[in-house]
Amino acid sequence: MSKRAKALLGAFVAVVAAGTASSAVADAGSGIRLGGSDGRLHPSLEVESRSDSNVIYWTPGQSVSDVILHIRPGLTLTVPGELTAVDLHAALDWAQYLGVEGHTSDLSRLYGDASLGIGVNRRGQLGLELNDDFFRRSNTSVMSFGTAVIANNNALRVAMPWKPGGGALLLTLGGEWELETYEPYATPTLCGTGELICEPGLVSKFGWNELRGTGELKWKFLPRTAVVLDGSYFSRLANDNVYSPDLSGFRTEAGLTGLVTQRIAGTVKAGYGQTFGNEALRTWLANAEFEWLATETSAARVGFSHDYGTDPGWILSLFQSNRVYVDGHVLLGGRFTARLGASLERREYESVAAHATLFRIEPAFEAEVTRAFRAVLGYAYTDRASNVPAGTLGLPGYNYSKNEFWLRGVVSY
Numbered sequence: 001m002s003k004r005a006k007a008l009l010g011a012f013v014a015v016v017a018a019g020t021a022s023s024a025v026a027d028a029g030s031g032i033r034l035g036g037s038d039g040r041l042h043p044s045l046e047v048e049s050r051s052d053s054n055v056i057y058w059t060p061g062q063s064v065s066d067v068i069l070h071i072r073p074g075l076t077l078t079v080p081g082e083l084t085a086v087d088l089h090a091a092l093d094w095a096q097y098l099g100v101e102g103h104t105s106d107l108s109r110l111y112g113d114a115s116l117g118i119g120v121n122r123r124g125q126l127g128l129e130l131n132d133d134f135f136r137r138s139n140t141s142v143m144s145f146g147t148a149v150i151a152n153n154n155a156l157r158v159a160m161p162w163k164p165g166g167g168a169l170l171l172t173l174g175g176e177w178e179l180e181t182y183e184p185y186a187t188p189t190l191c192g193t194g195e196l197i198c199e200p201g202l203v204s205k206f207g208w209n210e211l212r213g214t215g216e217l218k219w220k221f222l223p224r225t226a227v228v229l230d231g232s233y234f235s236r237l238a239n240d241n242v243y244s245p246d247l248s249g250f251r252t253e254a255g256l257t258g259l260v261t262q263r264i265a266g267t268v269k270a271g272y273g274q275t276f277g278n279e280a281l282r283t284w285l286a287n288a289e290f291e292w293l294a295t296e297t298s299a300a301r302v303g304f305s306h307d308y309g310t311d312p313g314w315i316l317s318l319f320q321s322n323r324v325y326v327d328g329h330v331l332l333g334g335r336f337t338a339r340l341g342a343s344l345e346r347r348e349y350e351s352v353a354a355h356a357t358l359f360r361i362e363p364a365f366e367a368e369v370t371r372a373f374r375a376v377l378g379y380a381y382t383d384r385a386s387n388v389p390a391g392t393l394g395l396p397g398y399n400y401s402k403n404e405f406w407l408r409g410v411v412s413y
Contacts, residue, residue, distance in 0.1 A: 031413060039079035039086075044412040046072035046091075054402035055097065055104055056186050057148040063402070066104045069096045076412075083121060090114040095138070107186060109150070111136045129159040129174075138185055143319075143347055143356040143386065144311035146398055148185040149203050153178070159214070170218040181207040181239075182312075206312035207239040225258030228269065236310060244312045249275035251308075253285055266290040273308050279318045281350055283308050300328035309347075319347040337366040356386040356398070376408040 031040035048070040054063035074091030093111040097104045113135040120128040133155045140151035159174030184200030216230040231252035238244035255269030271285040289303035304324050310317045327341035342361040349355065364378035383401040 034079070038081075039077065042076040042078075042412055044074045044076065044091075044410065046070065046074070046408060046410050048072070048406055048408040050404060050406040052402060052404050054400055055107065057398075057400045057402070059399050060401055063400070064102045064104060066100050066102070067098045069098065070094070070408075071096070082123065085117075085119045085122060087117040088115070109138070111138065111150075113137075125163050127161045129157075129161065131155075131157045131159075140182070142311050143358070143384075143398070144313040144317070144349075145182075145203070145206075147200055147203065149200075150183040150185050151180060152183070153180045155179075168220045170216075170220075172214075172216045172218075174214045176210075176212040176214065178210045178212070179207075202243070205240045205243040208236055208244065208312065209239075210234055210236040222258065225256065227254075228257055228267075229254045238312070245278045245317060247275055247277040247279070247310050247317065249273065249277075249281075249308075251285060253287065255287070260290075263293050264290060265293065275308070275310070275318060279350060281308055281318045281320070283320050294330075297331035298329065300326070302326045318350040320350070321345060321347050335368045337368075339364045339366065352389055354386070354388045357384065359383045372412060374410045374412075376406075376410065378406050378408070380404045 031042040033039070034041060050068045050070065051065070052068060053065045055066045055068070056064055058064065071094045072091050074089070077086065077088040079086040091113055093113075095107075095109055095111060097107045099105040113133075115133045116131065118130040120130075134153065136150065136152045138148070138150050140149055142149075142151070155176065155178040157174060157176045159172050161170060161172045163170050182203040184203055186200070212232050212234040214230070214232040216228065218226050218228050220226045229252075231250065233248070233250045235246075235248040237246055251271060251273035253269040253271030255267065257267040257269075258265065260266050267287065267289045269285075269287045273281075273283055273285050275281045284306065285308075286304070286306040288305075289301065291299060291301040293299050302325070305321070307321050307323075309319055309321060311319065323343060323345040325341070325343035327339070329337055329339045331337050340361075340363045342359075344357070344359045346357045347355060360380060360382045362378065362380040364376055366374060366376045368374050381401070381403055384399060386398045
């Protein structure tokens with residue numbers, strides 16, 4: 001048996017042992033009651049062994065594989081209430097690289113995510129919603145980087161929903177503040193030397209703040225169908241204008257959402273978006289999604305979106321995006337759930353004839369061993385391809401593919 005296989009098998013045994021031992025002392029997962037209220041605190045622990053064929057996101061033929069052991073303690077807090085409701089989720093994630101096929105143990109780091117939602121007077125005519133979401137992870141939706149990075153993101157959202165009359169009409173006004181910073185993931189560069197966006201020591205220069213004002217009007221003209229009109233204006237402020245420009249813009253969309261039949265739900269929206277600044281973009285917007293509710297325990301969804309966005313970097317900042325996705329799940333025998341998700345996104349950058357494509361497919365199988373312990377076996381294939389005109393400075397070509405297998409044990413109380 002190879003060294004890699006032994007490491008993967010040993011980590012798998014650790015996952016199963018941890019889940020079995022923890023589930024023996026946990027009860028039905030009802031949580032910890034908070035005083036005399038209806039609030040519940042649910043502590044949890046995830047232990048995952050993951051085999052990754054390309055941990056440093058190198059181009060095919062240069063990849064280094066490893067086995068990563070993830071330890072994720074977390075908690076979920078739910079406090080329902082007529083006047084105020086609170087929902088909190090937080091989890092840490094220690095990723096330990098075992099160094100099976102190289103010196104990758106220096107990639108071991110602490111990640112995590114957290115989300116907080118506070119709702120005030122949700123059943124009343126005028127309410128208040130406050131949400132804050134944070135994540136720290138070793139991947140990002142940014143495609144203009146020429147090197148793998150760690151992304152830290154925090155998004156704060158405030159909204160005031162107003163339901164005049166009987167509630168058929170809902171008007172929501174809000175504001176958002178999003179902050180994203182970057183850290184180097186690994187010391188090697190993934191593109192040519194001299195490209196600023198390829199140097200790990202300079203990735204922190206590409207962080208940004210974004211302020212948004214939002215509005216949405218929803219009219220339920222049928223019991224389960226509504227007309228939706230929404231719009232937003234944003235202003236993105238770069239941490240350092242030497243490396244990224246400031247940018248502003250708006251978007252607006254209108255459409256329908258609701259049940260098409262008893263088993264089919266859908267959302268169809270179309271609109272227009274525009275940016276202002278050093279680079280100007282004007283484009284149509286579209287979002288179409290349909291979900292088939294086959295049974296109470298199985299469903300499938302398919303969707304398409306055409307949108308625009310901005311990445312850090314002077315040249316590769318503005319792009320148009322086309323994305324298609326499918327996902328579904330089915331419950332088998334009351335204890336087993338099969339899941340499948342896949343997506344394909346293509347970004348066309350405005351300033352030059354450059355584009356990037358990202359494809360991912362992810363099947364998974366989940367088993368409810370006890371009411372407090374679940375086991376998940378999964379696989380994911382990811383492929384990214386970037387096409388950049390030859391000799392264009394500042395535009396890294398970033399291509400990689402990877403296969404990932406994992407076994408995860410989840411204990412929740």
